[in-house]
Amino acid sequence: MSRLLNWRAPALSLIVFLLMIGAWHVLTLPKLSQQTVNPEYAALVGAEAATGQKSAFPSPADVGGKIVEHLREPFYDRGPNDKGIGIQLGYSVARVLVGYLLAALVAIPVGFLIGMSPTVYRALDPYIQVLKPISPLAWMPLALFTLKDSSISAIFVIFICSLWPMLINTAFGVASVRREWLNVARTLEVGALRTAFRVILPAAAPTIMTGMRISIGIAWLVIVAAEMLVGGTGIGYFVWNEWNNLSITNILTAILAIGLVGMLLDLMLAKLTRLVTFPE
């Protein structure tokens, strides 16, 4: 029975995939009617598309071909506006990781402090409540003005958006460590530092990791928008650049790549979370 179920889900996935591709293919089939078109439009989208023989929206085959093309040479670099999709993704991942790790360096110790001390919690809570709902992109002009560097500004935006989930989850995890474990540490006369690292940290680790997983997801969402704004490099810039080139095929390829990288980042964090999770 379970073996039967084992292949059922992948089979269903495949059917859904084929249906989607099929529908996409049918909707982008060339139409046979002849149309008189604006020659400028024809020059822009291609004669075939302009005469209606071919849809302006790329077919699955077009996108597939493009993907193969990108995969064959993902890291080429032919000047500022013509870099391989691998290089662009690399820039984005690097920015996300730098901003994210900086945020972790700040959020986890501060969250620890907030979780340990109800006074600090109450003192900082109003700031957190006001700063948390601010869209990270709203910080962008301020970052550009003060940091005077677009790439660092993008990193700053990632830092700001990754900060809150980690901070709040760390504080919550630390504050809700079971009283009895702390009592065990107290009756064993364990020092504050040893209690923090040997009792509170492992006890709060699953909650902290959940915050880190939420953060990496948000950071990856935000980087695309941030790079569209700051330009230069990165997958967000790539998408915007291809929009200016009106290359829907490249945009679709990039969208797929963004999804896949986001999934990989989430999988990595999920794996790390499982490492620190303990069954009760």
Added chain:
Amino acid sequence: MSEPLIRIEGISKKFTGRDGAATTVFDDLYFSIDPGEFVCLIGHSGCGKTTILNILSGLEQSSSGYVFVGGREVDGPSLDRAVIFQSHALMPWLTVMGNIAFAVSSRWPEWNREKVQVHSQQYIDLVSLTGSEKKRPAELSGGMKQRVGIARALSIQPKMLLMDEPFSALDALTRGVLQEEVLRICAETRQTVFMITHDVDEAILLADKIILMTNGPHAKIAETVVNTMPRSRTRHDLHKHPHYYRIRNHLIDFLVDRSKVFASDSPDYDPRHPPLVTPGLDPAAATLAPAGTPLVAVK
């Protein structure tokens, strides 16, 4: 008689409720525990049993009064007084060995890893958990978890053990087996123990002295029952001893009736010297209730 290991003088505990009204849970308690003695405290829920244990361990502070351990006043938790928690309080991210080694290395921070392991292993063997060293608490049954709790408490070689209803979360069969283990271990190590229980038979089996508390609020120590049965008693021959039903009837009689009306019943009661009674030596005690009364654990 030697100097008592623990001396409690006039402790009380007040809690302030949400409405600001103070409730006195217990009031003006005096008792002492001698080295090597096994003392049980019995009383109904709400008389502050766990609070007394927490004050003894140093985890909580009394509202007034003093606790002396070996002549020194308690000012906080200490490795000299190991606590076995009702909920075992094992750290689920550590293995059995890890849990015990954590305690051992807290006791002797200067020990190297190997020495800690060897020492921990002795106590894992003592509670018959050999072979389960690498298991995590989630993989253990309730009884095995509490064995780890006992091993952890003993491993730091404390001056005394404080047990807070250690077997109440276990099924009856496991509880019996663990009670015998505790009896054996205490006989081997001559450990001083203070245990809270609501199980009359557990108290008679394990304790040398049984402290009876009246109902809260304003709970008091009504009397101390001396267990006059020989220390070599076991779960199997306990009920055959002539003292057994006398003590048992006395305890149940207290818990069912006298714990409620104690204050109005005893006009010449002196909290500093609660009476020491020996119902086991009193043949009349057995006639208070007919032998063969169903075994009840009073909660």
